[in-house]
Each structure stands twice: as C-alpha cells, then as structure tokens.
Amino acid sequence: MASNTQDIDCLPLQEQIVHNNKAARAIELVILSLLVSLLVYRVTYFDDQDQYLPWLLALLCESWFTFIWILSVCIKWNQCSIKTYPEHLLKRISDSEFPAVDIFVTTADSVREPSIITMNTVLSLLAVDYPSNNLALYLSDDGCSRVTFYSLVETTKFAKLWVPFCKKYNVQVRAPFRYFNAKSMPIEDDSLEFQQEWKKIKNEYGDLCKRIDLAAQRPFSCDHDSDFAIFNGVDHRDHPTIIKVIYENEKGTLRDLPHVIYISREKRPKHEHHYKAGAMNVLTRVSGVMTNAPLMLNVDCDMYANNPQVILHALCMVFGFKNEENYAFFQFPQAFYDGLKDDPFGSQLANLSFIINGMSSSQGIVYVGSNCFHRRKVIYGSSPNDTIKSAGNISNKDLHKIFGKSVELRESAAQILSESNPKIERQKSPSKFIEAAVHVASCRYEYGTSWGKQVGFLYGSSTEDILTGLDIHGRGWRSAITLPDPVAFLGCAATTFPSSLIQQKRWVAGPLEILFTDKNPLLLTIKANLWFRQALAYIYFCLCGVGSVPELCYASLPVYCIITGSHFLPKINEHAFLIFMGIFVITNLYGFWECRRVGVSVRMWWNLQRIGRVNTMTAWLFGFLSVMLKLMGLSNTVFEVTQKENRSNDDGNDKDNDNVGMFTYDKSLIIVPGVVILLLNMVALIKGMLKMYYSETWMGVLGLELGEMFCSVWVLLCFWEILKGLFGNGKHGIPSSTILKSGALALLFVQVCRRSSQLF
Ligand SMILES: O=c1ccn([C@@H]2O[C@H](COP(=O)(O)OP(=O)(O)O[C@H]3O[C@H](CO)[C@@H](O)[C@H](O)[C@H]3O)[C@@H](O)[C@H]2O)c(=O)[nH]1
Numbered sequence: 001m002a003s004n005t006q007d008i009d010c011l012p013l014q015e016q017i018v019h020n021n022k023a024a025r026a027i028e029l030v031i032l033s034l035l036v037s038l039l040v041y042r043v044t045y046f047d048d049q050d051q052y053l054p055w056l057l058a059l060l061c062e063s064w065f066t067f068i069w070i071l072s073v074c075i076k077w078n079q080c081s082i083k084t085y086p087e088h089l090l091k092r093i094s095d096s097e098f099p100a101v102d103i104f105v106t107t108a109d110s111v112r113e114p115s116i117i118t119m120n121t122v123l124s125l126l127a128v129d130y131p132s133n134n135l136a137l138y139l140s141d142d143g144c145s146r147v148t149f150y151s152l153v154e155t156t157k158f159a160k161l162w163v164p165f166c167k168k169y170n171v172q173v174r175a176p177f178r179y180f181n182a183k184s185m186p187i188e189d190d191s192l193e194f195q196q197e198w199k200k201i202k203n204e205y206g207d208l209c210k211r212i213d214l215a216a217q218r219p220f221s222c223d224h225d226s227d228f229a230i231f232n233g234v235d236h237r238d239h240p241t242i243i244k245v246i247y248e249n250e251k252g253t254l255r256d257l258p259h260v261i262y263i264s265r266e267k268r269p270k271h272e273h274h275y276k277a278g279a280m281n282v283l284t285r286v287s288g289v290m291t292n293a294p295l296m297l298n299v300d301c302d303m304y305a306n307n308p309q310v311i312l313h314a315l316c317m318v319f320g321f322k323n324e325e326n327y328a329f330f331q332f333p334q335a336f337y338d339g340l341k342d343d344p345f346g347s348q349l350a351n352l353s354f355i356i357n358g359m360s361s362s363q364g365i366v367y368v369g370s371n372c373f374h375r376r377k378v379i380y381g382s383s384p385n386d387t388i389k390s391a392g393n394i395s396n397k398d399l400h401k402i403f404g405k406s407v408e409l410r411e412s413a414a415q416i417l418s419e420s421n422p423k424i425e426r427q428k429s430p431s432k433f434i435e436a437a438v439h440v441a442s443c444r445y446e447y448g449t450s451w452g453k454q455v456g457f458l459y460g461s462s463t464e465d466i467l468t469g470l471d472i473h474g475r476g477w478r479s480a481i482t483l484p485d486p487v488a489f490l491g492c493a494a495t496t497f498p499s500s501l502i503q504q505k506r507w508v509a510g511p512l513e514i515l516f517t518d519k520n521p522l523l524l525t526i527k528a529n530l531w532f533r534q535a536l537a538y539i540y541f542c543l544c545g546v547g548s549v550p551e552l553c554y555a556s557l558p559v560y561c562i563i564t565g566s567h568f569l570p571k572i573n574e575h576a577f578l579i580f581m582g583i584f585v586i587t588n589l590y591g592f593w594e595c596r597r598v599g600v601s602v603r604m605w606w607n608l609q610r611i612g613r614v615n616t617m618t619a620w621l622f623g624f625l626s627v628m629l630k631l632m633g634l635s636n637t638v639f640e641v642t643q644k645e646n647r648s649n650d651d652g653n654d655k656d657n658d659n660v661g662m663f664t665y666d667k668s669l670i671i672v673p674g675v676v677i678l679l680l681n682m683v684a685l686i687k688g689m690l691k692m693y694y695s696e697t698w699m700g701v702l703g704l705e706l707g708e709m710f711c712s713v714w715v716l717l718c719f720w721e722i723l724k725g726l727f728g729n730g731k732h733g734i735p736s737s738t739i740l741k742s743g744a745l746a747l748l749f750v751q752v753c754r755r756s757s758q759l760f
C-alpha cells in the first residue's frame with residue numbers, strides 16, 4: 001500500500017521535452033556568416049562607389065537585418081516544450097485540494113464583439129471539468145451595455161441545462177455555437193435518452209440566440225424591471241459602477257454552477273480608464289474582495305475553452321515544477337477557429353512556435369493577454385524570494401499605500417501575500433461584498449495607490465499584456481506554456497484586411513512604447529532580475545516596429561538605383577553577387593522548412609511570406625510613427641478593439657462567404673506607404689525593361705541594374721494582392737483617393753531621387 005502511494009506521488013505532472021535543434025542552428029549560422037560577409041563586402045568596397053548614398057543606406061539596412069537575425073538566433077538557440085498530464089493530477093490530489101480559480105472575461109463593445117460570441121466563451125468556461133464551488137466567473141463589460149447584461153442573465157439560465165448536459169455526456173466542445181455547428185450528429189452517446197436531451201438543448205440554445213439577437217436589434221425599454229433600469233440612458237463613457245451577482249453557488253456544491261458576476265466599472269470622461277489594463281485591474285480588485293482565489297484565469301471575450309480539462313492542465317504546471325514557487329504565470333497559446341484558409345492576412349501567428357519554444361527554454365513565454373493563469377500574489381507585486389511579504393508582516397500603512405482605501409481589499413491582499421500555499425478559505429457568498437466591490441471599481445479608487453504601476457496590470461502600453469509579463473519576469477519569476485490536445489482555447493482571428501492591420505499596428509506599437517519606459521528590458525536585466533536571453537526576446541518584439549523603416553528603405557533602394565542608373569547590389573557577373581543570392585535563397589528555403597515543420601501548407605507559407613512584407617511596410621510603420629508622435633507629445637496611442645465575426649452562424653448561402661479572405665480596403669491611410677512602394681517598383685521595372693530593350697550588346701545588358709530589377713519583381717510578388725486592389729471594384733478596390741495620395745507621394749520620391757543623385 002505504502003509503495004502504491006509512493007508510486008502515485010512519483011507520477012509526473014509535467015514533462016519538459018528538449019528538442020533537437022542542431023540542423024536549424026547550423027543553417028542559422030550559415031545565414032549569419034553570409035550576412036556578416038555582406039557587411040564586410042559593403043565596407044570594403046565603399047570607396048569604389050560612384051554614388052555613396054545607396055551604398056550607405058544599404059549598409060545601414062543590412063546592419064539592422066543582421067542585428068535582428070542575431071537576436072532571433074539567440075532566442076531560438078535552445079528549444080523546449082512542456083507536456084502536462086492531468087490524469088496524474090487527478091490521482092494525486094483530491095477534490096478538496098483543488099485551489100480556487102477566479103475567471104475573468106473582458107468585453108468592451110457589444111457591436112464589435114457580438115454578445116453571442118462572448119456568451120459562448122462564458123458557457124465554455126462555466127462548463128469546464130473542475131469542482132464548480134471553486135470557480136467564480138466575472139464578466140467585465142467596458143461597453144456598459146444592457147444587451148451584454150441581458151445576455152449574461154439569459155445565458156446563466158441556459159447554463160443550468162448546458163453544464164449538467166456537458167458533464168453527464170462528457171461533451172468535448174463546450175461552446176454551444178461550435179458544438180451544434182458540427183455537420184454530423186454528436187458522437188457522445190447513441191442512446192435514445194441522449195438524442196432527446198441533445199435535441200432539447202439544441203432548441204433551448206436556438207431560443208437563447210434568438211433572444212440575444214432580438215435584444216441587440218431592438219434596444220428594449222426596461223423601465224419596470226429594476227435590474228435593467230440602471231442601464232436606461234447610460235452613456236458608456238460616463239456612468240456609475242454596475243455590479244450584479246447573477247448567480248451564486250450558495251451551498252458551495254460541486255455540481256452546481258460557479259458564481260457568475262457582471263461588472264461594468266465606473267467611467268467618467270475626465271478620468272483615464274486605461275482600456276483593457278484598467279478593466280483587468282477592476283476585475284482583480286472586485287474578485288479580490290468577493291472570492292479572492294489564489295489563481296486567476298483571464299480570457300478575451302472571443303476565446304472559448306476548447307479543452308474541458310484546461311484548468312487541470314494549468315494546475316499540472318502550477319504544481320508540477322521542481323521549483324514550483326518560482327513560476328508566476330501559465331499561458332496557453334492563442335489559436336483560432338474557422339481561421340481563413342491559408343491565412344491570407346497572417347493573423348493566425350502560425351510561425352511563432354520556434355520563438356515560443358526558444359523562450360520556454362529561457363525564463364518563459366511572454367504573457368499574451370488571454371488564456372493565461374496568473375498567481376494572484378504575483379499580480380499583487382510579490383517577488384519569488386519575498387521574505388518580508390511572505391512572512392505576513394507587511395504593515396497596514398504599506399497595504400494602504402499600495403492597494404488603496406478599501407479595508408476588505410487590504411485584508412484579502414494581506415491574506416494572499418502572506419499565504420505561500422494557494423489554498424485559502426474563500427468567500428461563499430460574493431453578494432455580501434457588493435458594497436466593497438462597487439467601492440474598488442470606482443474610477444477614483446486608484447489615485448494615490450500603486451495600481452497600474454507596481455501592482456495589477458500595468459499602464460503605459462497599449463499591449464498591457466507584454467508590459468505586465470515583462471515586469472513579472474523582471475522580478476525574477478518564470479512562466480510556462482503548454483499545448484494540450486485538443487487545443488486549450490480557440491478564438492477568432494481578424495478576418496478582414498483592415499481589422500488585421502489595426503491589430504498589427506497595436507501589436508507593434510505597444511511593445512515599442514515599452515522601450516521608452518523604466519521597464520526597458522535592458523534596464524531590467526541590469527537593475528532587476530530579467531535574464532539576459534529573456535531580455536533579448538523582449539527586445540526582439542519591441543523592435544518590430546522600428547524594423548519597418550529599414551525595410552521600407554530597402555524596398556525603395558532598387559527604385560532609386562534604376563531611376564538614377566546607380567547600384568546598391570553587385571552586378572550579376574561579380575562574385576559578390578553570390579552572397580546576395582545565397583542569403584536570398586537560403587533564408588527563403590529555411591523559412592519554408594520552418595513552416596513545414598509546424599505543419600503549415602505551402603500556400604500558407606507563401607501567404608505569410610508576402611503578408612509579412614505588406615504588414616511591415618504599412619501597419620508596422622504606422623505603429624512606429626504613432627509611438628514617435630506619442631513620444632513627442634503630439635498624440636496618444638489608443639486601444640482599438642478588433643472586430644469579431646460570428647462566422648459559424650452563417651448558413652453558407654451568404655454570397656459574401658465566397659469572398660471571405662479576399663482583400664478589402666477602407667479609406668484608412670494605413671495602406672498608403674505600401675501602395676507607394678508598389679507604384680514605385682512598378683515604375684522602376686518598366687524603366688528597367690525599357691533600358692534592357694534599348695541596350696545594344698549583351699555586355700550592356702549585364703551592366704544594367706539586373707539585381708535591382710530582381711528585387712523589384714520580388715516586391716511586386718509580395719504586394720500582389722495590393723496590386724489587384726489597385727484595379728479592384730467596390731470594397732475590393734483601394735479607394736481612388738488613397739491611390740491618388742500614394743501616386744503623389746511616389747512622384748515626389750522620383751523627383752527627390754533625381755535631385756539627390758546629382759548631389760551624392
Ligand atoms: O477598453 C478595452 C479594450 C479592450 N478590452 C478587451 O480586451 C480584449 C482584447 O481586445 P481585442 O480587440 O480582441 O484585441 P486583440 O488584438 O485581439 O487582443 C490581443 O492583444 C491585446 C493587446 O494588444 C491583448 O490584451 C489581448 O488579450 C490579446 O488577445 C477583448 O476581450 C476586449 O473586450 C477591454 O476590456 N477594454
């Protein structure tokens with residue numbers, strides 16, 4: 001018997017798998033040596049040039065590319081991943097030992113984020129395989145929308161049928177819109193009883209959808225019903241806090257539903273609300289006074305739990321590491337359902353897995369804002385070896401300064417900070433704490449406290465997630481990511497080109513802003529406990545936006561050269577040309593091989609390749625510029641919420657469906673630099689071809705800008721979809737005003753080229 005329990009204790013909760021990376025390293029080093037030889041060549045032949053300007057610019061750009069390449073080689077050098085074993089966890093701990101988890105869902109706009117999507121996320125989370133008396137679900141609604149509130153009330157009613165059904169038949173997909181969307185009948189069971197229940201639930205779900213749809217279409221008046229009356233005439237930018245406990249698991253029973261709580265924090269036009277970070281901090285505080293779970297899971301409104309055992313997988317990481325107390329947060333990857341075929345906009349992030357596995361072998365993955373479990377005490381500012389705080393002798397005065405006035409919050413925070421073991425007596429009835437919750441959700445609460453600065457989710461970047469994770473790593477914590485099968489969470493990727501551009505812009509602007517704060521990764525390595533290799537990874541992300549400038553410059557060099565008859569590449573009969581061809585061919589083949597290793601199709605690789613160039617020269621450039629403007633004090637970066645589309649609801653007859661994934665355009669100027677580059681390279685190619693046509697000898701042709709022309713062809717291939725947009729109709733065409741503006745800029749560039757070639 002004794003040996004038996006010992007066996008059980010030995011069952012691993014997680015396993016770290018080290019991947020063999022020798023071949024990839026070798027190729028990366030080959031590419032690196034080619035890049036270095038290129039730089040040497042540039043410097044050596046500098047004086048031989050007729051025109052210095054293109055040569056100098058090329059040298060600068062290539063130095064940048066080499067630097068970025070070195071960063072990526074360092075990050076990817078070691079590769080490892082983590083496998084988790086929830087079946088072992090279930091053998092090792094009993095129901096009473098499961099820690100409590102507070103689940104946060106954020107939504108901000110019931111139009112851009114249709115309620116039914118959010119509600120499916122809620123349903124999937126309410127139905128996870130976990131003792132429900134240990135769970136509380138908080139929905140933060142930054143849109144202060146009665147539709148969202150109404151939907152949550154109705155959804156909770158439906159959940160009373162849905163959750164028991166899922167658990168009884170061990171349903172695999174617990175977001176009903178996906179479950180009932182499956183073409184065939186479900187496989188869970190073939191008994192008559194199941195069939196009947198399935199039909200009944202499906203009908204109930206259909207009704208729920210209809211009610212939510214109706215509510216969204218016709219803003220209903222709600223004078224008589226007191227619960228809804230609060231929403232009458234509210235302006236979502238100017239309203240008091242609304243907190244409602246929609247369902248309370250009073251008896252604390254395992255089989256019941258978790259607590260369900262609706263929060264719309266106070267907003268006033270004069271008070272900054274800090275977008276998602278602000279919402280997360282209110283969620284942290286409200287849940288702190290109401291349930292105070294030691295673990296918090298946060299999920300975007302469109303990321304439903306696709307694996308019912310997701311919390312168990314997370315706990316395998318929470319308890320599974322040798323030095324478990326050094327791990328701060330546990331991330332699951334962002335994966336997407338119904339992603340567009342071959343990912344034309346590159347929004348599914350398929351090609352990041354080598355970076356992720358590289359970071360896993362260092363301090364750990366970055367926090368990506370959703371699908372992540374945090375230890376509450378880490379969010380409360382503690383460090384791995386915090387002896388003062390864990391000894392429980394943090395003074396009340398300090399607590400006041402850090403956490404603010406609320407007595408309830410200070411008490412609960414002290415409890416979290418003093419307890420190293422995440423098993424804390426939790427509150428059975430959140431509704432008793434409404435008053436305290438409303439207090440901590442008010443917009444003035446954070447004044448004079450450390451919220452957003454030292455504790456909570458940090459302010460100062462539109463990617464609050466990267467900043468917060470960086471700060472946590474800076475304190476010396478580690479983090480972990482695992483990829484269970486089936487995937488833990490699935491969300492919607494941006495499905496239109498304009499919305500993907502907006503998202504890309506935020507994703508590069510946010511990290512770039514961080515470089516200019518006291519959370520700069522290099523500072524954190526020197527002054528705090530960020531590991532050096534980890535800092536390199538953060539810098540790699542922070543610099544993405546900056547990279548748009550050399551890339552844009554490099555893409556306009558061939559144009560400059562062809563127009564002015566100069567060179568930035570060796571002629572094709574010179575030996576040095578081989579260095580360029582080598583770099584071009586090997587990096588492309590290597591990128592292709594990387595994609596194949598993670599199962600990306602050939603078509604998708606090609607799409608990623610192209611959209612990478614387009615995004616860099618459009619959205620990333622705008623991200624870069626917006627940060628520059630912010631630094632100069634001329635503007636402020638804002639969080640623009642991405643449009644979520646409810647595509648699974650489409651019946652397939654929709655004519656627009658055939659066009660899904662085709663490029664569409666709006667009047668936004670974000671695409672202009674891309675169009676300019678495209679027009680310029682077209683002009684350059686025509687000019688180059690004319691020159692070729694008129695040259696008399698073969699030697700004459702060889703002396704032309706053939707390498708440069710090759711580059712222009714490549715740019716054209718990368719911008720092929722935009723090229724189609726120049727001639728497209730309706731929303732598939734680039735608006736003529738945008739084309740005119742781009743044309744004017746292109747003309748200006750040509751003129752400048754002509755002038756400057758006489759000067760340099
Ligand atoms: O003022 C705001 C703005 C946004 N959100 C919520 O934040 C989430 C993410 O917004 P979304 O528009 O979907 O942005 P994405 O670019 O898809 O989000 C990714 O990038 C963000 C940082 O840029 C992270 O915060 C997200 O977790 C991550 O999924 C959504 O649930 C929103 O409802 C708020 O609660 N309040």
Ligand SMILES: [Mn+2]
Nearest residue numbers: 300302491642
């Ligand atoms: Mn999103």
